[in-house]
Amino acid sequence: EAGVVQSPRYKIIEKKQPVAFWCNPISGHNTLYWYRQNLGQGPELLIRYENEEAVDDSQLPKDRFSAERLKGVDSTLKIQPAELGDSAVYLCASSLGFPGAFFGQGTRLTVV
Amino acid sequence: EDQVTQSPEALRLQEGESSSLNCSYTVSGLRGLFWYRQDPGKGPEFLFTLYSAGEEKEKERLKATLTKKESFLHITAPKPEDSATYLCAVVVSGNQFYFGTGTSLTVIP
Numbered sequence: 259e260a261g262v263v264q265s266p267r268y269k270i271i272e273k274k275q276p277v278a279f280w281c282n283p284i285s286g287h288n289t290l291y292w293y294r295q296n297l298g299q300g301p302e303l304l305i306r307y308e309n310e311e312a313v314d315d316s317q318l319p320k321d322r323f324s325a326e327r328l329k330g331v332d333s334t335l336k337i338q339p340a341e342l343g344d345s346a347v348y349l350c351a352s353s354l355g356f357p358g359a360f361f362g363q364g365t366r367l368t369v370v
Numbered sequence: 371e372d373q374v375t376q377s378p379e380a381l382r383l384q385e386g387e388s389s390s391l392n393c394s395y396t397v398s399g400l401r402g403l404f405w406y407r408q409d410p411g412k413g414p415e416f417l418f419t420l421y422s423a424g425e426e427k428e429k430e431r432l433k434a435t436l437t438k439k440e441s442f443l444h445i446t447a448p449k450p451e452d453s454a455t456y457l458c459a460v461v462v463s464g465n466q467f468y469f470g471t472g473t474s475l476t477v478i479p
Contacts, residue, residue, distance in 0.1 A: 300469030361413035
């Protein structure tokens with residue numbers, strides 16, 4: 259069974275440029291998470307979807323970050339414009355309700 | 371405020387030297403506690419789920435236990451390939467995940 263697939267794996271952009279990350283969850287998983295992980299830290303939740311609905315986006319910086327989950331399957335996370343402090347690994351995870359989530363390999367973003 | 375704290379931040383062990391990692395939590399409405407392993411440059415890999423105090427799970431050299439306030443990940447006779455960062459996460463009502471900052475384990479041959 260295919261796991262959570264994320265692309266790209268790495269992205270280097272200049273500050274003020276836009277960037278987008280894509281996630282394909284495990285087939286049938288209705289819950290999808292986007293996390294940000296800074297070096298030496300645990301993942302921090304940005305947004306959680308139940309099917310197509312964003313049920314928890316309280317930690318998403320809405321002035322520059324946006325996300326969507328079309329048809330309750332794939333999801334895209336966008337940053338516009340990117341800032342130096344956005345450099346981090348962006349992780350996507352999915353689960354079938356409860357229990358634990360399965361993570362993708364992540365996208366390492368470097369903003370220069 | 372919901373909080374998850376892991377200790378120690380870093381641990382160096384000789385191969386075969388058993389030890390334990392701690393995850394303490396103060397949350398309301400705990401639905402479960404998860405342990406993950408994370409290798410450099412990779413996403414977290416699911417290890418265990420614990421649901422209630424007194425529960426234990428084992429996998430090879432790893433054993434996870436849970437009390438009402440903390441969880442331990444016991445590593446018996448570790449090998450160099452066990453070197454990784456170990457993350458714990460708690461899930462509370464509403465399926466919200468809270469992660470700790472992890473313990474970086476290095477096992478020296």
